Amino acid sequence: xxxxxxxxxxxxxxxxxxxxxxxxxxxxxxxxxxxxxxxxxxxxxxxxxxxxxxxxxxxxxxxxxxxxxxxxxxxxxxxxxxxxxxxxxxxxxxxxxxxxxxxxxxxxxxxxxxxxxxxxxxxxxxxxxxxxxxxxxxxxxxxxxxxxxxxxxxxxxxxxxxxxxxxxxxxxxxxxxxxxxxxxxxxxxxxxxxxxxxxxxxxxxxxxxxxxxxxxxxxxxxxxxxxxxxxxxxxxxxxxxxxxxxxxxxxxxxxxxxxxxxxxxxxxxxxxxxxxxxxxxxxxxxxxxxxxxxxxxxxxxxxxxxxxxxxxxxxxxxxxxxxxxxxxxxxxxxxxxxxxxxxxxxxxxxxxxxxxxxxxxxxxxxxxxxxxxxxxxxxxxxxxxxxxxxxxxxxxxxxxxxxxxxxxxxxxxxxxxxxxxxxxxxxxxxxxxxxxxxxxxxxxxxxxxxxxxxxxxxxxxxxxxxxxxxxxxxxxxxxxxxxxxxxxxxxxxxxxxxxxxxxxxxxxxxxxxxxxxxxxxxxxxxxxxxxxxxxxxx
Amino acid sequence: xxxxxxxxxxxxxxxxxxxxxxxxxxxxxxxxxxxxxxxxxxxxxxxxxxx
Numbered sequence: 001x002x003x004x005x006x007x008x009x010x011x012x013x014x015x016x017x018x019x020x021x022x023x024x025x026x027x028x029x030x031x032x033x034x035x036x037x038x039x040x041x042x043x044x045x046x047x048x049x050x051x052x053x054x055x056x057x058x059x060x061x062x063x064x065x066x067x068x069x070x071x072x073x074x075x076x077x078x079x080x081x082x083x084x085x086x087x088x089x090x091x092x093x094x095x096x097x098x099x100x101x102x103x104x105x106x107x108x109x110x111x112x113x114x115x116x117x118x119x120x121x122x123x124x125x126x127x128x129x130x131x132x133x134x135x136x137x138x139x140x141x142x143x144x145x146x147x148x149x150x151x152x153x154x155x156x157x158x159x160x161x162x163x164x165x166x167x168x169x170x171x172x173x174x175x176x177x178x179x180x181x182x183x184x185x186x187x188x189x190x191x192x193x194x195x196x197x198x199x200x201x202x203x204x205x206x207x208x209x210x211x212x213x214x215x216x217x218x219x220x221x222x223x224x225x226x227x228x229x230x231x232x233x234x235x236x237x238x239x240x241x242x243x244x245x246x247x248x249x250x251x252x253x254x255x256x257x258x259x260x261x262x263x264x265x266x267x268x269x270x271x272x273x274x275x276x277x278x279x280x281x282x283x284x285x286x287x288x289x290x291x292x293x294x295x296x297x298x299x300x301x302x303x304x305x306x307x308x309x310x311x312x313x314x315x316x317x318x319x320x321x322x323x324x325x326x327x328x329x330x331x332x333x334x335x336x337x338x339x340x341x342x343x344x345x346x347x348x349x350x351x352x353x354x355x356x357x358x359x360x361x362x363x364x365x366x367x368x369x370x371x372x373x374x375x376x377x378x379x380x381x382x383x384x385x386x387x388x389x390x391x392x393x394x395x396x397x398x399x400x401x402x403x404x405x406x407x408x409x410x411x412x413x414x415x416x417x418x419x420x421x422x423x424x425x426x427x428x429x430x431x432x433x434x435x436x437x438x439x440x441x442x443x444x445x446x447x448x449x450x451x452x453x454x455x456x457x458x459x460x461x462x463x464x465x466x467x468x469x470x471x472x473x474x475x476x477x478x479x480x481x482x483x484x485x486x487x488x489x490x491x492x493x494x495x496x497x498x499x500x501x502x503x504x505x506x507x508x509x510x511x512x513x514x515x516x517x518x519x520x521x522x523x524x525x526x527x528x529x530x531x532x533x534x535x536x537x538x
Numbered sequence: 539x540x541x542x543x544x545x546x547x548x549x550x551x552x553x554x555x556x557x558x559x560x561x562x563x564x565x566x567x568x569x570x571x572x573x574x575x576x577x578x579x580x581x582x583x584x585x586x587x588x589x
Contacts, residue, residue, distance in 0.1 A: 326561065346561075350558075
């Protein structure tokens with residue numbers, strides 16, 4: 001964050017500004033007051049000097065001893081702080097001055113010191129009080145001068161003096177103008193001002209540093225730590241604790257914050273525990289479901305086997321009866337006694353036939369056993385045409401028994417797909433058995449396989465020309481316990497199992513059917529599903 | 539009826555059944571013919587040998 005945007009900085013700046021302004025305002029008024037006091041003192045000094053001059057020159061004036069008067073004025077004006085002393089007559093002419101060159105010069109009555117008691121026409125007005133009788137001006141050399149003017153009033157000794165110079169009716173005889181230099185006063189004030197400025201600056205700096213340090217340590221630091229804390233929490237680090245030892249409001253805030261994060265951590269842990277627990281439960285349920293599904297598949301397999309049993313029996317019966325006949329024939333031939341070489345060869349041929357047929361029976365039984373055996377789900381790459389072939393092999397006799405014609409259109413060089421061969425065979429067998437049951441005389445079963453490059457899936461279609469499925473129940477056929485076979489034929493799990501198996505393979509199964517025309521089941525299995533099933537295996 | 543005069547036609551779709559029975563009856567001295575299905579059987583029945 002930029003320095004100027006920090007709250008601490010704004011607070012600091014405000015305090016410094018207020019401090020600076022207030023200290024300068026106070027200093028200004030202090031200096032002003034001091035200057036005014038000094039002026040008052042100097043004015044009083046001027047007044048006293050005028051009185052002193054009046055008193056000391058009174059005698060020489062009455063004796064009209066001009067030179068003596070002059071000497072007195074000169075010696076008083078010799079005082080360091082007095083710049084000049086003048087005495088004017090009524091017409092504004094300088095009759096005495098410490099500066100000899102000014103004597104007999106007439107001043108402008110409109111200016112100088114006369115305006116205090118004379119109006120614009122030169123007429124006297126009422127005498128003002130002490131303070132207003134002073135005037136301050138700046139001489140050409142830059143020195144400030146305070147002039148104090150006071151009137152010399154006519155009195156009895158004046159108009160009765162031997163010189164008869166002043167007539168009795170005059171009120172004011174002349175004016176004394178004491179001009180005091182303000183140079184030393186001004187210098188002192190200047191010194192005072194600079195000293196005050198320095199002191200102010202020093203105090204301001206000191207206070208600013210102290211306040212700044214205080215704000216930095218007690219406000220900025222803790223607030224900064226709070227900000228870091230909130231950022232840490234929002235980025236997910238719930239372990240973060242704010243280090244704060246102060247017991248002020250920010251300290252309390254930090255403590256509440258730490259309390260909040262620990263509450264948050266507890267809540268989060270609780271939620272995590274719950275979700276782990278839930279996950280575990282879901283996992284257990286899924287495993288249970290999987291086991292149940294495997295059981296159902298196995299049961300359905302046994303049911304299919306049951307349906308096939310008649311066919312199997314018939315299939316086995318033929319070679320068995322052949323074997324029996326050959327065995328009896330050989331016994332008969334051997335009982336006859338010595339055999340000719342031709343007869344021996346014939347017996348060996350019979351035995352060979354027995355061997356071949358026994359092997360055939362063995363193969364049929366082995367096939368049945370393999371099919372009925374409970375298999376662990378195992379995904380392996382396999383050719384779907386091979387799976388179709390073995391499934392059709394199982395029902396070959398069944399088809400013959402029902403007089404159903406089988407047509408196959410299997411696309412060669414299909415890509416291998418990752419499937420559980422046993423599950424797929426079970427699904428196909430279920431669908432094939434359903435088709436056979438749906439057909440009556442002149443049944444035609446058409447089995448097709450193809451590869452759809454666009455969808456990268458293998459399509460298997462099983463079509464029969466049976467009685468078809470009414471459209472209102474087509475959507476229900478894959479649901480569990482749904483059956484149209486009200487006899488003891490089934491429990492309604494067949495198509496549900498098929499649906500489950502195809503779902504296991506991330507495939508789709510759909511049905512198209514028309515009453516009395518036939519039904520087509522279409523299975524679509526993805527080619528590229530190795531990854532999915534590998535994950536499932538884990 | 540003389541055994542040599544009797545003629546037997548065995549009809550079965552299974553070769554083992556046909557051949558084993560044929561062997562059995564030939565051993566007994568009968569003249570035996572076999573047929574895989576009805577068409578072949580009828581054909582052979584119409585043959586001069588059986589008449």
